[in-house]
Amino acid sequence: MGVTCTLKHCGNKTYYCNVELTLQVIGGKWKPIIMYRLGDGGTLRFSEVKRSIPNISQKMLTQQLRELEADGVVHREVHPQVPPRVDYSLTELGKSVMPVIESLSRWGRRYEDWANRQDSGHEARGAASAVL
Amino acid sequence: MGVTCTLKHCGNKTYYCNVELTLQVIGGKWKPIIMYRLGDGGTLRFSEVKRSIPNISQKMLTQQLRELEADGVVHREVHPQVPPRVDYSLTELGKSVMPVIESLSRWGRRYEDWANRQDSGHEARGAASAVL
DNA sequence: CGGTCCGGTATCTTTTTGGTGACTATGGCA
DNA sequence: TGCCATAGTCACCAAAAAGATACCGGACCG
Numbered sequence: 001m002g003v004t005c006t007l008k009h010c011g012n013k014t015y016y017c018n019v020e021l022t023l024q025v026i027g028g029k030w031k032p033i034i035m036y037r038l039g040d041g042g043t044l045r046f047s048e049v050k051r052s053i054p055n056i057s058q059k060m061l062t063q064q065l066r067e068l069e070a071d072g073v074v075h076r077e078v079h080p081q082v083p084p085r086v087d088y089s090l091t092e093l094g095k096s097v098m099p100v101i102e103s104l105s106r107w108g109r110r111y112e113d114w115a116n117r118q119d120s121g122h123e124a125r126g127a128a129s130a131v132l
Numbered sequence: 133m134g135v136t137c138t139l140k141h142c143g144n145k146t147y148y149c150n151v152e153l154t155l156q157v158i159g160g161k162w163k164p165i166i167m168y169r170l171g172d173g174g175t176l177r178f179s180e181v182k183r184s185i186p187n188i189s190q191k192m193l194t195q196q197l198r199e200l201e202a203d204g205v206v207h208r209e210v211h212p213q214v215p216p217r218v219d220y221s222l223t224e225l226g227k228s229v230m231p232v233i234e235s236l237s238r239w240g241r242r243y244e245d246w247a248n249r250q251d252s253g254h255e256a257r258g259a260a261s262a263v264l
Numbered sequence: 265c266g267g268t269c270c271g272g273t274a275t276c277t278t279t280t281t282g283g284t285g286a287c288t289a290t291g292g293c294a
Numbered sequence: 295t296g297c298c299a300t301a302g303t304c305a306c307c308a309a310a311a312a313g314a315t316a317c318c319g320g321a322c323c324g
Contacts (some may be wrong), residue, residue: 018240019164019233032151073320082291093246097196101151103235108150114225115142214321215270
């Protein structure tokens, strides 16, 4: 009771609750990290973002950045030069997701702590309070 | 700079940043809604959760609930009856993700507003302020 | 005897997501 | 002349996630 679960639409997206909407925009394997980097670094060019995220393939980075752009959270600026130069930055809307990302990050740390306590509680009798 | 991007482990999970960890626990298509329902309803039995989420298949609900249980955010209690009765509720750790989910939800509403403004700005000249 | 209820499994198919390698354009440089 | 750098694209493949469907157990009810 309380929460209805009706299907809603917003642009090209379909969702049941706002949480789902949010995750469609900033969720997935790479988007949070990309936004985190842009929130941290201000304006970065493609290769800078790429370097800051080892393991991401060029295809995925391009794809995710384009989606973020399409969703209005990232600004893409092409400088018609050779070799090409493309700058990425957060839009105002994009900046507004930073607190959300921080909220996710804080809980991640909390979970990490919790999981480590579980481990040591179950087995380790040495290595007491060492949070290395 | 600032943020390193080293691979970390936590139990069975592999991640680069805490945001990713969090999303591995509470992300995905169904988990946020499930937790939202449990946060709202307190203790619910399987069929109650299912009814509150149209469109979820039994398989997905079982699967997601089990993962949430394995990750320590949901408590599962089996009553050995016939027909079977299984109750689900949030653990303390689980309750601690509610603010995160609310944060996601709030931003979703914000995005919704923004997207609607985009639409009306671009086209609609009739149907002015009608938010039906 | 047959059906209903509840909370599942098991199996298969479809969809989504991620990943690789090859290819491109163009100015500058040796 | 030929190669480098940058930021892509495209075709293709593999893996993971999600979905559809069928089946199960066992008390109880008629």
